[in-house]
Amino acid sequence: MADRKVRVLIAKPGLDGHDRGAKVVARGLRDAGMEVIYTGLHQTPEMIAQAALQEDVDIVGLSMLSGAHMSIVPRVLAELKECGLQDVSLFIGGIIPDDDIPRLQKMGVRGIYGPGSPLDQIVAHIRREVGDD
Amino acid sequence: MSAVRGERYDSSGLAEVVTQALDGNRRAIARLITVVEQGGQAARDVLARVYPRTGRAHLIGVTGAPGSGKSTLVNEMAKAYRRQGLEVGIVAVDPTSPFSGGAILGDRIRMRDVATDPHIFIRSMATRGSLGGLARATADAARVLDAAGYPVILIETVGAGQSEVEIAQFAHTTVVLQVPASGDEIQAIKAGILEVADIIVVNKADLPGADNAAAALEAMLDLNSVPTRLHHGRHLTAQPPAGDGDSTAQHWRPPVLKTSALRGTGVPELIDAIQAHREHQQRSGFSRLKERERVEGELREIMSRALLGELLHHLSAAELEHAVTRIVAREQDPYTAAHVLMAQARLPQDKKESTEYR
Numbered sequence: 001m002a003d004r005k006v007r008v009l010i011a012k013p014g015l016d017g018h019d020r021g022a023k024v025v026a027r028g029l030r031d032a033g034m035e036v037i038y039t040g041l042h043q044t045p046e047m048i049a050q051a052a053l054q055e056d057v058d059i060v061g062l063s064m065l066s067g068a069h070m071s072i073v074p075r076v077l078a079e080l081k082e083c084g085l086q087d088v089s090l091f092i093g094g095i096i097p098d099d100d101i102p103r104l105q106k107m108g109v110r111g112i113y114g115p116g117s118p119l120d121q122i123v124a125h126i127r128r129e130v131g132d133d
Numbered sequence: 134m135s136a137v138r139g140e141r142y143d144s145s146g147l148a149e150v151v152t153q154a155l156d157g158n159r160r161a162i163a164r165l166i167t168v169v170e171q172g173g174q175a176a177r178d179v180l181a182r183v184y185p186r187t188g189r190a191h192l193i194g195v196t197g198a199p200g201s202g203k204s205t206l207v208n209e210m211a212k213a214y215r216r217q218g219l220e221v222g223i224v225a226v227d228p229t230s231p232f233s234g235g236a237i238l239g240d241r242i243r244m245r246d247v248a249t250d251p252h253i254f255i256r257s258m259a260t261r262g263s264l265g266g267l268a269r270a271t272a273d274a275a276r277v278l279d280a281a282g283y284p285v286i287l288i289e290t291v292g293a294g295q296s297e298v299e300i301a302q303f304a305h306t307t308v309v310l311q312v313p314a315s316g317d318e319i320q321a322i323k324a325g326i327l328e329v330a331d332i333i334v335v336n337k338a339d340l341p342g343a344d345n346a347a348a349a350l351e352a353m354l355d356l357n358s359v360p361t362r363l364h365h366g367r368h369l370t371a372q373p374p375a376g377d378g379d380s381t382a383q384h385w386r387p388p389v390l391k392t393s394a395l396r397g398t399g400v401p402e403l404i405d406a407i408q409a410h411r412e413h414q415q416r417s418g419f420s421r422l423k424e425r426e427r428v429e430g431e432l433r434e435i436m437s438r439a440l441l442g443e444l445l446h447h448l449s450a451a452e453l454e455h456a457v458t459r460i461v462a463r464e465q466d467p468y469t470a471a472h473v474l475m476a477q478a479r480l481p482q483d484k485k486e487s488t489e490y491r
Contacts, residue, residue: 004171005234005235005259005261007167026237027237029235030230030233030235030236030237031230031232031233031235032233032235033233033234033235034235035229035235035236035238035259036235036236036237036238037238037241037257038237038238038239038241038242039241039242039245039248040239040241040242040245042245043245044249046249047245047248047249050248050249051241051248051255053159053160053163054159054163054254054255054256055163055238055256055257056163056164056166056167083160084160085160
């Protein structure tokens with residue numbers, strides 16, 4: 001019997017050290033029956049792409065509270081592409097000003113979840129993205 | 134993106150991915166591990182193609198209680214093997230929640246030093262319902278890495294504690310981690326984790342009590358130092374071939390080492406001990422005996438899983454439900470019920486129908 005599980009990478013790029021949000025999301029996804037690979041803090045774009053590749057994840061979530069999203073997100077997307085992972089969906093969470101949202105979406109970010117986003121929404125987003133709904 | 138994982142490949146597509154993985158393509162290796170983890174026909178196809186190329190890697194199990202420092206030590210061990218110029222595969226297992234079926238796989242957090250080394254491949258796995266410290270497909274994931282040419286494969290078990298014996302059956306060398314102040318000598322002579330150790334490591338040796346812990350473990354090992362043909366507490370059924378005239382070659386006494394994964398101390402000694410164990414096993418003929426035992430155990434397990442699947446296939450949901458209801462109502466005990474169900478499932482289809490008509 002085939003045993004399928006959605007695999008999600010949750011990573012914290014950059015220098016901010018606040019990972020409560022990332023842990024809450026990781027826990028919520030676990031409770032939704034997903035396998036969550038959690039990388040911990042201070043990940044470089046290269047580390048994130050390598051983890052996504054080795055773990056063969058369906059989707060990557062970045063948690064960013066530092067305000068560096070406009071410079072980090074394009075680098076993560078470029079690294080993913082470099083690894084041949086352009087079909088892996090990317091979503092982000094954290095403090096993202098409204099003005100930046102359209103630009104991030106244009107870069108290829110498929111979902112943006114700020115503080116207070118219900119976990120159900122994130123779970124539903126992931127299921128939609130990976131075709132598991 | 135299309136359907137989730139698994140329906141991605143037809144048979145010829147899979148063959149192509151296998152070829153790429155055997156050439157060392159990391160994306161292909163990652164995908165093959167996903168396929169073998171999912172099980173089913175695709176997994177069997179992959180393993181059939183991969184298996185002839187396996188058997189070259191040294192499989193090293195690392196086990197110990199949660200928080201004993203397994204991931205951190207694996208990170209240090211991987212760095213040490215890289216200094217020897219060897220490529221390293223790592224399979225790290227964490228538990229699946231029995232309630233949701235989900236899992237948080239956090240072993241990479243402690244492996245950041247080696248996260249971007251192109252000669253190290255790290256894969257996290259969830260147990261997906263297996264007990265005993267490994268996932269059902271851990272061995273198969275290690276086989277993919279073996280076939281892809283990784284000469285050293287480190288397998289980190291779930292930190293369950295006293296009953297992780299599966300790893301000893303699969304790994305060539307099993308390293309058991311203890312930490313200072315983690316219990317008295319009686320803990321150490323209880324059946325279980327120490328019996329599976331080829332090498333015992335007192336990790337976190339920077340903490341007070343490490344010397345005491347190491348001494349206590351040594352004392353317990355001395356109680357057990359009668360040379361027998363015990364292997365992990367089991368009498369081997371076959372005689373080992375005569376060694377090269379060295380009678381002590383028959384018996385391996387697990388060394389007790391102290392490491393501080395945090396500071397990186399004691400790791401070169403651990404790597405040497407692992408190599409010494411490997412050479413001892415090959416010289417004494419144990420590695421061949423153990424391989425046969427492992428293969429037999431695996432065969433039995435595969436057959437019992439397949440047999441269960443087949444039995445269940447021949448039973449209707451209603452038959453199963455009915456049996457459960459009767460057991461809950463105390464009308465029948467579970468052993469009798471299982472016996473009856475198995476007899477029903479084994480009836481050939483035509484017999485079943487004719488008895489119904491009668």
